[in-house]
Amino acid sequence: MQSALFSHSEAQSQERYVVQNPQMLRVSLTGQDDVLARKGSMVAYQGLIDFDGEYQSTNQRTSRARTGEGLDLMRCSGQGTVYFANLAQDVHVLDVDQDGLTVDSSYVLALDSTLHTEAIAVDSQYGISGSGKYQLNITGRGKVALMTSGQPLLLRITPDKYVNVDADAIVAWSTSLRVQMQAQTHSTGVWRRRGNTGEGWELSFLGQGFALVQPSELLPPQNAQLGQGVAAQYGMGQQGAHAQNQNNAWN
Template structure:
């Protein structure tokens, strides 16, 4: 048999985490350390591997109920190689060090089992209930595989150059940064997106570190729903995120 498909063979490497291509992750397991992966992310494996649902403590279950943020993980163990992917998202490897990493759980594909994570809050500068956000703080030493819709942009944040980004486009940032949720609007019009620009909440990053954004936002255009009102504005109708993106990374909260 002959085909150009044979050009897409396995990439030979001794690295534990390695990209087979921009959208497919390969993790080698030797039996000494497990890997935690997004539930259902396994597309293939070789060797003697086992897949089990990761135990979730009572504290994390309570945090998930109150915030909607958390990780649905499976533990991959044994000896062999597992291949992970999710909806052809672009995969990126990050070495977590003493600084730590804050990330939206929707963008986590896999990570070393030695890493620790917990839910943290990012509050609105207005102090208005319901306008803050929750994310995951990942600490320890190890690798995390993140996913983005399209090729991302890594922004360097310095004390003399802070960064603002659309809250729906932000994927992750370093824990060393000070972060605040904000919008150039008044409390009277908090339910209306900023003026007629279509821009809503944003995250402001200050300090020294990095912020990772993707060329895609969680919400579709304001006219995604045929009709009027708040649901049309935020794309929650049949033509919006709720109707068209069933089961993708944005609906796993």
């Protein structure tokens, strides 16, 4: 049998994490170090691999209930090769070193089990819980695979070059950066977006590091009605757009 499909055969590499194609991750397991992956993200595997739900401590469950940030993970162990994907989103592999990585948990596909995760708060000039209020801090040494909706933009930040990013488009940034959430509005009501521009919360980064931005926003099209009340339309609360729009259904 002949087909152009045979050009998409599995990648051959000695690396632990390999981007098989732009939307699929290949992870090699040797029986020594486990990998933690997003629940339900396995699309194929070879060898003797076990999949188990990852235990969450009481502190982790409490933190997730309070902040909304956390990971639903499965532990993959054994010897062989596992392929992961999620809604055909683009996959990117990063090395986490002592500087750490801050990320929106909804963009994590897989990570080494040796890494540590913790929910952290992002400062707001207004003290209001909104978009980007909490994020996930990943520390230690290891690899993490992130997902984006479309090809991302990597912005390098230096002491003489600060960057502002839409809070609904940010994926991850260097933990060493100083970050503050702000609402760019000229009205006295920070709940109202900038006139009729459709722009709302943004994150301001200063220091030395990088910020990863995707060409998609978490919120649905402006004026779309989701849930109930003003807070829901602006993505807040259990009935808000953030709760209704898991995995970037609106692009």
